[in-house]
Amino acid sequence: MIKRCPQHGFFRGEHCECGLAGQLILDEAKTEQLGRLVAGGLRHFPHDLGLEMDSQGWVDLSKLEDVVQRRHRWASRDQVLALAQSDPKQRYEISNQRIRARYGHSIDIELDHPESHHSLLYYGASEEEADRILEIGLKSASQRYVHLSTTPGKAWEVAGYRTGNPRVIQVDADLARGEGVKMMTVNDDIVISEKVPAQFLCILSTKDIPRPVENRQD
Template sequence: MIRKCKEHGCFRGEACPYCGAVGDFILDDDREDRLGRFVSGALRHFPEKLELPMYIDGWVSINALTAAAAGKYKWPKKYHIYALVESDEKGRYEIAGGKIRARYGHSIGVILNYPAYEGEFAYYGVSPEEVDVILEQGIHPVKQKYLHLSTTLEKAIEVAMIHTENPSIFKIDAKAACEDGLNVMVANDDILLTDEIPVDYILEIYE
């Protein structure tokens, strides 16, 4: 459920996490889920199916996206999309200048332009069965345009455990990779994007 606190903006749940206010109703759970899936698909996977014009860096007109959503479900308004983005704790989307884009998760050929990562390390989790292949071939994206890395060990474990109960986590020398010319970008506080990580930049494995 999405509600809006007059003091702190949109949030998900029954009460504002900052002040406890109930706030104004925006979307119920079912509509939040349906609109979220639609926006994800439109911005990450199939804009062409919706005849949704997209810039090469992933931006689309929020008016056009709203119209596409309303064409499917009838009820979505622009403020529903703004509320969806504002209340999203995972930072999946960004809005600027009347446009919206997904920060990460694309399967289409966008060319993103985020700031370069300035930290020392990055992390990537896999199932134990994948370790030997990665140690031979490096880390490459599978179903997505970009390889997604985590900024912390804890986040990498959290992400990997979606797919496996006993993940192996690679620690990556992101600083050296950037110094050698690899483009490692900051999508949000938790997620980094790059084209690949060659074996030479893998420092150790946590199992």
């Protein structure tokens, strides 16, 4: 659920970090419904919803609100803002009355996030996927960019959501950038990249991977 704290704004869960219960903005069911629509419109099918998207993924915030309200009569501008601003994985950004998804696109856009300066990055995969990736390199089959993790533990967590036998591929990001591979920082956990050739990849030994407590990430 999403609530609003009078001191700290929108938050998810029962209580704000300050301890206040806050005002309910969206219950769990409506958060899921609204989240699916907004994610679909900003990542996958903007034109199906009548949204005009520029080459960097931005759409007019008021137009998105109109679309949302046509689909869900209970929805309001505040609820769209609450969804975007409280997202724990920082999926969205808002600027100058525009909104976009920060990552996860299946449509052809050119994002302009800051260049990543990580020396090493990581990708979580199943054992079968890892063998194939080491042969042909990293390229997403369904998304515009490859999503890389900034730590081996986070990559293990990502892979663990899809497979019971995760493998972590290490990316020599310094060498890849030196050969012209574009890499951009999305947030503290995620870097997005163009295709990464196989010569910059290797498998990490499982003993070198700190295991997270929970195995889940979108």
